[in-house]
Amino acid sequence: xxxxxxxxxxxxxxxxxxxxxxxxxxxxxxxxxxxxxxxxxxxxxxxxxxxxxxxxxxxxxxxxxxxxxxxxxxxxxxxxxxxxxxxxxxxxxxxxxxxxxxxxxxxxxxxxxxxxxxxxxxxxxxxxxxxxxxxxxxxxxxxxxxxxxxxxxxxxxxxxxxxxxxxxxxxxxxxxxxxxxxxxxxxxxxxxxxxxxxxxxxxxxxxxxxxxxxxxxxxxxxxxxxxxxxxxxxxxxxxxxxxxxxxxxxxxxxxxxxxxxxxxxxxx
Amino acid sequence: xxxxxxxxxxxxxxxxxxxxxxxxxxxxxxxxxxxxxxxxxxxxxxxxxxxxxxxxxxxxxxxxxxxxxxxxxxxxxxxxxxxxxxxxxxxxxxxxxxxxxxxxxxxxxxxxxxxxxxxxxxxxxxxxxxxxxxxxxxxxxxxxxxxxxxxxxxxxxxxxxxxxxxxxxxxxxxxxxxxxxxxxxxxxxxxxxxxxxxxxxxxxxxxxxxxxxxxxxxxxxxxxxxxxxxxxxxxxxxxxxxxxxxxxxxxxxxxxxxxxxxxxxxxx
Numbered sequence: 276x277x278x279x280x281x282x283x284x285x286x287x288x289x290x291x292x293x294x295x296x297x298x299x300x301x302x303x304x305x306x307x308x309x310x311x312x313x314x315x316x317x318x319x320x321x322x323x324x325x326x327x328x329x330x331x332x333x334x335x336x337x338x339x340x341x342x343x344x345x346x347x348x349x350x351x352x353x354x355x356x357x358x359x360x361x362x363x364x365x366x367x368x369x370x371x372x373x374x375x376x377x378x379x380x381x382x383x384x385x386x387x388x389x390x391x392x393x394x395x396x397x398x399x400x401x402x403x404x405x406x407x408x409x410x411x412x413x414x415x416x417x418x419x420x421x422x423x424x425x426x427x428x429x430x431x432x433x434x435x436x437x438x439x440x441x442x443x444x445x446x447x448x449x450x451x452x453x454x455x456x457x458x459x460x461x462x463x464x465x466x467x468x469x470x471x472x473x474x475x476x477x478x479x480x481x482x483x484x485x486x487x488x489x490x491x492x493x494x495x496x497x498x499x500x501x502x503x504x505x506x507x508x509x510x511x512x513x514x515x516x517x518x519x520x521x522x523x524x525x526x527x528x529x530x531x532x533x534x535x536x537x538x539x540x541x542x543x
Numbered sequence: 544x545x546x547x548x549x550x551x552x553x554x555x556x557x558x559x560x561x562x563x564x565x566x567x568x569x570x571x572x573x574x575x576x577x578x579x580x581x582x583x584x585x586x587x588x589x590x591x592x593x594x595x596x597x598x599x600x601x602x603x604x605x606x607x608x609x610x611x612x613x614x615x616x617x618x619x620x621x622x623x624x625x626x627x628x629x630x631x632x633x634x635x636x637x638x639x640x641x642x643x644x645x646x647x648x649x650x651x652x653x654x655x656x657x658x659x660x661x662x663x664x665x666x667x668x669x670x671x672x673x674x675x676x677x678x679x680x681x682x683x684x685x686x687x688x689x690x691x692x693x694x695x696x697x698x699x700x701x702x703x704x705x706x707x708x709x710x711x712x713x714x715x716x717x718x719x720x721x722x723x724x725x726x727x728x729x730x731x732x733x734x735x736x737x738x739x740x741x742x743x744x745x746x747x748x749x750x751x752x753x754x755x756x757x758x759x760x761x762x763x764x765x766x767x768x769x770x771x772x773x774x775x776x777x778x779x780x781x782x783x784x785x786x787x788x789x790x791x792x793x794x795x796x797x798x799x800x801x802x803x804x805x806x807x808x809x810x811x
């Protein structure tokens with residue numbers, strides 16, 4: 276039977292999900308089924324959430340796991356009383372943190388994923404717009420305004436990574452797909468010469484690339500293994516010739532690619 | 544002086560940043576300057592991180608705050624010995640969790656943001672592709688394959704929200720911009736009739752809309768307050784007439800909009 280997990284939050288639940296899911300990856304042999312109870316902003320809402328948790332315990336015969344990030348002590352108390360296992364992010368860390376800072380915390384509902392700073396938020400939206408407008412070499416104009424420009428063959432992971440870089444790190448991330456023309460020259464296309472220091476290469480194992488391309492365009496040379504092998508090897512040769520740092524994305528998630536690029540390019 | 548904060552992780556650092564930033568929002572009067580030390584996968588890397596933390600303490604005269612999610616006890620010990628204030632996510636929660644589950648944890652490096660399940664990961668990439676292909680009404684073909692379709696006037700927040708829904712929740716999120724034609728009829732455009740139950744409306748305060756549009760296109764009627772007022776009020780009228788649930792995005796972050804939609808539409 277799958278063990279039930281609840282994430283209880285006074286806002287989106289994104290922080291508590293991240294925390295809980297991260298801990299649960301340490302138990303790879305167990306199956307979990309999770310439900311998020313977001314926007315628990317009142318004692319009435321907390322009682323509703325507590326009722327759901329109690330019902331799950333009764334139905335399953337074992338207590339579910341409950342992770343919470345409630346900042347209001349009264350609502351947290353209601354949740355804590357509902358179940359044996361309540362892992363309370365704020366309750367656990369906020370006091371030691373108050374001690375460390377010599378200051379009381381505000382105990383206001385989670386602000387993590389709200390618009391706490393309008394300027395920061397607008398910078399993020401601007402980064403996202405820039406990234407969308409420069410996706411797939413759509414526009415190479417003002418590419419030198421980018422914080423980073425990803426280069427690689429079609430379908431090696433540039434677009435998802437760029438979107439993550441914009442969404443999570445508020446970075447203007449352009450990307451440029453290498454094509455036949457660039458390969459023939461084995462040098463950087465003129466459009467990229469103005470942003471040489473911002474380039475970061477992505478590569479991928481040809482078999483995986485072929486599989487990904489096949490899903491989108493099953494026919495024609497685009498997705499054949501031979502074509503993928505040729506493109507990947509030429510792209511890597513170009514990266515080496517032009518001294519562009521690059522990363523193999525084959526077994527690496529978007530988050531890992533993004534975090535690696537941010538670290539390697541010193542973008543924070 | 545800004546208090547220094549370090550996030551130490553054996554993988555991307557995204558989980559520990561989320562945790563730490565969330566806690567620090569509870570101290571709104573303090574200024575923090577943070578640095579992430581990701582991919583601390585060995586004792587040598589941990590010693591490097593510890594040296595950076597000690598140097599910060601010496602330079603500042605006060606100990607920094609250190610948040611960590613290291614799963615390897617030996618590397619965690621090195622970090623814990625480097626500073627007074629180390630908030631250790633795994634060390635704090637993993638034992639109580641082991642007790643609750645009656646099982647030892649695997650103590651493997653954080654898998655949260657890796658590709659732990661290829662099928663899940665591919666579903667996410669497919670959702671992202673779908674979302675990009677259906678952005679801004681680009682394609683209304685197979686819109687009924689979407690998990691959710693956001694409707695609203697141009698620049699009310701549809702695209703960023705769709706991207707977040709795809710990236711974070713692996714949802715196929717289409718979006719459809721309402722334009723003059725739709726307003727004249729004051730009814731749903733034919734393209735949306737096949738996915739009526741998936742629609743979710745976004746609206747925004749006209750002043751804010753005008754400001755956002757002005758930044759992109761300063762001239763012409765598109766960004767005038769009168770035009771924005773007219774579009775927003777007609778869009779809201781259409782939502783009500785067609786019984787489309789909608790949300791005002793003016794002071795709400797992408798994450799909050801997305802979490803609200805997921806809850807309202809029962810998408811998890």
